[in-house]
Amino acid sequence: MMMDDLPAIWDAIDTLIDDLLTAGCEVVAVGRGYCITPPDGREGIVQLLLDRFGPRDHLIQTINERLRLRGLVIEI
Numbered sequence: 001m002m003m004d005d006l007p008a009i010w011d012a013i014d015t016l017i018d019d020l021l022t023a024g025c026e027v028v029a030v031g032r033g034y035c036i037t038p039p040d041g042r043e044g045i046v047q048l049l050l051d052r053f054g055p056r057d058h059l060i061q062t063i064n065e066r067l068r069l070r071g072l073v074i075e076i
Contacts, residue, residue: 013066030073
């Protein structure tokens with residue numbers, strides 16, 4: 001995925017968020033980052049989803065923005 005293809009990046013992030021929510025995770029923007037809390041016993045599927053998505057460090061701000069657009073945010 002090319003970093004200059006913003007719509008594709010948004011789609012990939014939205015799919016990741018949807019998959020995490022479907023797996024029962026709490027996924028929220030916090031400050032300038034985000035937090036993923038897996039339900040008990042589902043840590044393996046969460047790690048699988050994150051591994052499938054790939055590196056995310058360079059996307060922290062974008063993931064945060066996509067979560068905020070959905071209202072998935074905890075203000076600190």
